[in-house]
Amino acid sequence: MSAALSTGRLLMIGLLAVSLMVLWLMLSNGLWERAERAGPTEVFLYYNLSTVLTLSLVVLSLYLALFVVILAASLVVIDPDFMAEIMDGPVGFSNYVDIAWLSAALGVVAGGLGTSFDQTTDLRQLTQGRREVQRRPEPEQHGGR
DSSP states (O other): OGGGSOHHHHHHHHHHHHHHHHHHHHHHTTOOOOTTSSSOHHHHHHHHHHHHHHHHHHHHHHHHHHHHHHHHHHHHHSOHHHHHHHHTSOOOHHHHHHHHHHHHHHHHHHHHHHGGGOTTOOHHHHHHHHHHHHHSOOSSOSTTO
């Protein structure tokens, strides 16, 4: 499938995967701050911008790490002669890069969606840390922990 897609299209798929996962993580975890509270709107702008930038860098970093791991694994696992037979043509390093790029995009989407099913991960705490704890007191202790 990756061989049928142009380089530009693969890049757009990767960018779309990263962008959608940042959006998904922000919305599904309630990380977007609305200027409903008293305070300057500029503070909310900076707060939201820092959250978007942080999530973007993290998701992009994980995408690139996943790409490298998949590329290395595909070079080890997929025999070039087998791939040439399947593709009915010559195979080069770029074919392995294409496979890794598309697979990493799908992996990032699956991982981002998977965060919705993990109730133990507090993404708000991970992304906003100490300042968030100071701003929003915890309603009650979790079972005495």
